[in-house]
Amino acid sequence: MIKRLFILIFISLAAYIIGIHTGLSSHQATSVAIFCVSIMGTLLFWTFRLTFAFLGTSILLITQTIDVDNLIKSSSLEVILFLVGMMVIVGFLKDAGFFAWLVSLILRIRNLTAEKFLILISVISALLACAVDEVTAIIFIIAAILEICDYFEVNPAPFLIISVLATNIGSSGTVLGNPIGIIIATKSGLTFEDFLVKAFPLMLVCLFVTIAILNIWFRKTLIELDHKIKEFGANDMLIKLISVPPERELKIGLAIFGATLCAISLHRRMELFWGLQHNTVLLVLPLISSGGIMAWKWKKAREYIEKDVDWWTLLFFLLLFAQAGTLKFTGATDVFAQKISMLVRSNSTLLTGFVLWTSTIGSSILDNVVLVAAFIPIIQSLQEIGFNIQALWWALLFGGCLGGNITMIGSTANIVALGILEKERNAKVSFLRWLKVGFVVGVITTLIVWLGLIVLPFYK
Amino acid sequence: MLKKFIILVAISLGLGFLSRHVGLNFNQSTAISIFSVSVLGTLFFWDFRLGFVFLGTSVLLMTRTTNIENVIKFASLDVILFLVGMMVLVGLLKEAGFFAWIVQLILRIRNMTAVKFVVIISVISALLSTMTSEVVSIIFMVAAVFEICDYFEVDAVPYLIISILATNIGSAATVLGNPIGILIATKAGLTFEDFIIKAFPLAAVCLFASIFLLVIWYRKTNAELDKHIKELGANEMLIKLISIPPDKELKISLAIFGATLFCISLHHRLELLWNLEPNTILLMMPLLSSGAVMIWKWRRAREYVEKDVEWWTLLFFMLLFAQAGTLKYTGATDVLAQKLAGLAGNSVSVLIGIILWISTIGSSILDNVVLVAAFIPVIQSFQNMNFDLQPLWWALLFGGCLGGNITLVGSTANIVALGILEKEKNIRMTFFRWFGVGLSVGILTTVIVWIALVFLPFYH
Numbered sequence: 001m002i003k004r005l006f007i008l009i010f011i012s013l014a015a016y017i018i019g020i021h022t023g024l025s026s027h028q029a030t031s032v033a034i035f036c037v038s039i040m041g042t043l044l045f046w047t048f049r050l051t052f053a054f055l056g057t058s059i060l061l062i063t064q065t066i067d068v069d070n071l072i073k074s075s076s077l078e079v080i081l082f083l084v085g086m087m088v089i090v091g092f093l094k095d096a097g098f099f100a101w102l103v104s105l106i107l108r109i110r111n112l113t114a115e116k117f118l119i120l121i122s123v124i125s126a127l128l129a130c131a132v133d134e135v136t137a138i139i140f141i142i143a144a145i146l147e148i149c150d151y152f153e154v155n156p157a158p159f160l161i162i163s164v165l166a167t168n169i170g171s172s173g174t175v176l177g178n179p180i181g182i183i184i185a186t187k188s189g190l191t192f193e194d195f196l197v198k199a200f201p202l203m204l205v206c207l208f209v210t211i212a213i214l215n216i217w218f219r220k221t222l223i224e225l226d227h228k229i230k231e232f233g234a235n236d237m238l239i240k241l242i243s244v245p246p247e248r249e250l251k252i253g254l255a256i257f258g259a260t261l262c263a264i265s266l267h268r269r270m271e272l273f274w275g276l277q278h279n280t281v282l283l284v285l286p287l288i289s290s291g292g293i294m295a296w297k298w299k300k301a302r303e304y305i306e307k308d309v310d311w312w313t314l315l316f317f318l319l320l321f322a323q324a325g326t327l328k329f330t331g332a333t334d335v336f337a338q339k340i341s342m343l344v345r346s347n348s349t350l351l352t353g354f355v356l357w358t359s360t361i362g363s364s365i366l367d368n369v370v371l372v373a374a375f376i377p378i379i380q381s382l383q384e385i386g387f388n389i390q391a392l393w394w395a396l397l398f399g400g401c402l403g404g405n406i407t408m409i410g411s412t413a414n415i416v417a418l419g420i421l422e423k424e425r426n427a428k429v430s431f432l433r434w435l436k437v438g439f440v441v442g443v444i445t446t447l448i449v450w451l452g453l454i455v456l457p458f459y460k
Numbered sequence: 461m462l463k464k465f466i467i468l469v470a471i472s473l474g475l476g477f478l479s480r481h482v483g484l485n486f487n488q489s490t491a492i493s494i495f496s497v498s499v500l501g502t503l504f505f506w507d508f509r510l511g512f513v514f515l516g517t518s519v520l521l522m523t524r525t526t527n528i529e530n531v532i533k534f535a536s537l538d539v540i541l542f543l544v545g546m547m548v549l550v551g552l553l554k555e556a557g558f559f560a561w562i563v564q565l566i567l568r569i570r571n572m573t574a575v576k577f578v579v580i581i582s583v584i585s586a587l588l589s590t591m592t593s594e595v596v597s598i599i600f601m602v603a604a605v606f607e608i609c610d611y612f613e614v615d616a617v618p619y620l621i622i623s624i625l626a627t628n629i630g631s632a633a634t635v636l637g638n639p640i641g642i643l644i645a646t647k648a649g650l651t652f653e654d655f656i657i658k659a660f661p662l663a664a665v666c667l668f669a670s671i672f673l674l675v676i677w678y679r680k681t682n683a684e685l686d687k688h689i690k691e692l693g694a695n696e697m698l699i700k701l702i703s704i705p706p707d708k709e710l711k712i713s714l715a716i717f718g719a720t721l722f723c724i725s726l727h728h729r730l731e732l733l734w735n736l737e738p739n740t741i742l743l744m745m746p747l748l749s750s751g752a753v754m755i756w757k758w759r760r761a762r763e764y765v766e767k768d769v770e771w772w773t774l775l776f777f778m779l780l781f782a783q784a785g786t787l788k789y790t791g792a793t794d795v796l797a798q799k800l801a802g803l804a805g806n807s808v809s810v811l812i813g814i815i816l817w818i819s820t821i822g823s824s825i826l827d828n829v830v831l832v833a834a835f836i837p838v839i840q841s842f843q844n845m846n847f848d849l850q851p852l853w854w855a856l857l858f859g860g861c862l863g864g865n866i867t868l869v870g871s872t873a874n875i876v877a878l879g880i881l882e883k884e885k886n887i888r889m890t891f892f893r894w895f896g897v898g899l900s901v902g903i904l905t906t907v908i909v910w911i912a913l914v915f916l917p918f919y920h
Contacts, residue, residue, distance in 0.1 A: 054751030291514030301508035
């Protein structure tokens with residue numbers, strides 16, 4: 001541990017010195033070095049990464065790299081409040097039995113075949129990740145997969161991998177799928193409708209291609225499953241055993257959630273109609289719904305806030321955003337933007353590819369929020385240089401989400417899913433086993449997005 | 461419940477219309493009306509007060525009374541982060557056994573007499589709440605009081621009341637005692653040193669006057685305790701039974717906490733030395749220390765942040781501050797300030813009295829943070845009218861802390877302590893049993909503060 005701590009300090013100091021030598025001012029170099037501390041902190045000390053964000057932010061203040069007012073301004077509190085609201089709503093849905101009901105729906109499908117199962121879990125994983133968030137989605141889909149695989153006595157690992165891959169792809173489909181979605185939406189001014197019109201179809205294409213690949217990749221497992229299904233005579237037993245009829249509370253819960261989603265998807269129109277600022281309705285809606293839920297379920301209000309909201313992660317995000325804001329405040333990201341624009345010789349097609357691949361490869365190792373937080377001010381600076389940046393936002397979004405598929409630590413959903421597999425079935429997936437399939441899917445989906453962003457004028 | 465809800469809506473709407481009629485514009489009336497929703501929400505629906513601030517803030521945004529930038533600016537994230545850091549530190553102290561160690565120090569006092577007992581629990585309650593926070597300190601003081609009273613077989617209630625009253629008085633003495641301390645310090649630009657020089661002696665005077673009053677008030681109980689002490693032959697048994705020597709971990713924790721307090725007390729000098737903005741060090745010190753603590757105790761880091769930090773309350777504060785900021789942003793508090801100044805006939809002494817007594821009486825019913833959050837922008841507006849602000853800030857601080865003694869719902873410490881009493885001893889405090897002694901102490905101490913603030917030039 002001491003060794004890793006030294007590595008962290010060493011790399012950050014090196015970043016500072018290199019920064020100074022390549023012509024950054026001392027404040028700019030400090031902000032880069034401190035951001036390095038946070039990156040290395042998440043990489044080397046995942047279990048207590050918040051510590052490094054605390055210490056780093058303190059150093060930024062003491063060295064006068066940023067002042068308290070600007071720190072607060074760049075902390076993106078509105079995004080944090082949005083996530084708090086969504087987490088309360090999801091906590092409530094969990095409570096009302098929404099996910100258990102969904103699982104029972106999957107278990108009770110008639111005339112199950114292996115291929116049908118593959119398609120079904122991929123599509124449901126992706127759609128659920130779009131509507132709630134990837135971590136919640138994966139937890140419940142895995143419950144369904146383990147149930148079915150146990151029933152037919154097949155190895156759940158391949159299906160688990162399939163559903164995780166689909167979840168990560170699906171999380172790029174809307175603003176809600178992934179924290180980076182809402183961050184990008186608030187900073188770029190893209191609306192929920194933009195996401196639905198542009199990101200969602202591209203996500204679907206990626207998803208279907210992935211399903212086709214996986215169908216071939218896991219053909220042996222699928223044949224085995226088909227075999228077992230024939231032996232056991234389909235899942236008639238399961239259908240009879242499990243039946244969770246939606247009760248009244250669940251129906252009300254679904255209605256609230258549906259209304260929220262509906263209102264969120266119309267947010268741009270409402271803002272125009274009432275003459276509100278950009279994204280006001282988008283950010284306010286989760287607060288309204290969760291406020292309503294807390295008034296209705298007032299006995300559990302405190303529990304929703306304390307148990308269902310992941311404060312540890314949100315506090316980390318808050319400080320991380322503030323540090324990324326410092327990069328912008330000191331002008332370090334302007335310098336980066338210039339360097340990047342020189343690197344690509346001001347060619348915006350090249351630039352799109354650069355952003356897409358950097359963020360894909362970066363987020364295969366790093367937490368994608370860390371990566372996106374650093375990239376956003378750079379893209380904002382690129383706009384000032386005179387690039388058309390819409391394609392860049394999409395490149396960042398898809399890179400951040402699809403890169404998570406490449407390695408087994410690429411996204412939170414992967415880590416959570418593999419954790420459950422280890423705990424429940426005592427089975428491990430080796431790094432290489434994941435890397436092979438993850439790499440193929442990651443690279444092919446990123447290629448699709450690359451083509452889409454460059455060739456289709458729609459994304460410019 | 462429905463009735464209370466209707467009352468809430470009726471009063472808020474009524475206030476809105478009323479302020480519209482006395483000449484406020486639409487935004488100002490909306491801000492006032494929403495703030496009164498939050499005030500009444502804490503009063504009627506303590507268990508889910510957060511629901512009301514969620515909805516209220518949403519309404520403010522949707523009616524364009526405020527915008528997202530202002531919500532973030534006024535949310536006082538610096539204060540929230542300060543409190544997060546302090547809560548982590550106090551969590552460490554709790555875990556290291558600091559409070560258990562203090563409790564046994566009290567239990568092991570030699571030659572115990574009733575008066576000595578009253579003096580000791582009052583002084584320790586006050587000092588502990590000055591350093592940590594009132595809620596934490598009262599939890600452990602209650603444990604000590606119960607232990608002693610059980611041993612000598614006397615009624616614990618009078619001593620519990622004494623300890624709570626002392627806790628509330630003590631919380632006015634430094635920046636750390638009460639959330640309103642740090643709130644006032646950041647908004648008024650007062651330093652920790654100012655608090656030590658000006659608030660601490662005044663709180664000490666109030667404390668000794670209260671002890672004097674309480675010794676007379678509870679002379680019968682004390683006579684009984686003295687009798688029991690003679691009968692049982694002092695607490696020799698307790699002294700022998702209990703002895704917790706401070707272990708290594710406790711010593712390190714104490715050293716960290718001590719160093720933090722030391723740096724906080726020197727924050728103004730350090731800021732001057734390094735040429736930093738006012739209160740930068742004050743706000744950042746807890747972050748720095750708690751960051752260090754989380755490296756040391758990295759296995760528990762996540763627990764400190766999730767269990768020891770009161771997220772429910774902090775989230776409420778954050779949105780409450782944002783709403784109070786809206787009062788300022790719309791100019792509603794300027795109008796209020798003008799009316800108050802007119803009422804006071806532009807005399808500072810009268811104004812001090814008005815603010816002191818309003819905040820005393822207000823915080824005897826309301827959460828003092830709600831009250832202070834609303835008052836701060838009003839006091840800031842007085843600056844434009846060339847008033848001397850310093851005594852007004854002290855009046856607000858002492859009013860907010862001392863008013864909590866008057867009723868049994870006046871401060872969080874009261875509610876927590878009486879909750880423990882009910883749970884452990886199954887005794888329910890009646891409103892009037894508290895009110896008699898609380899009102900006497902509250903009025904006595906407020907009068908002391910009033911005289912000091914008006915007549916001593918030191919506070920101007």
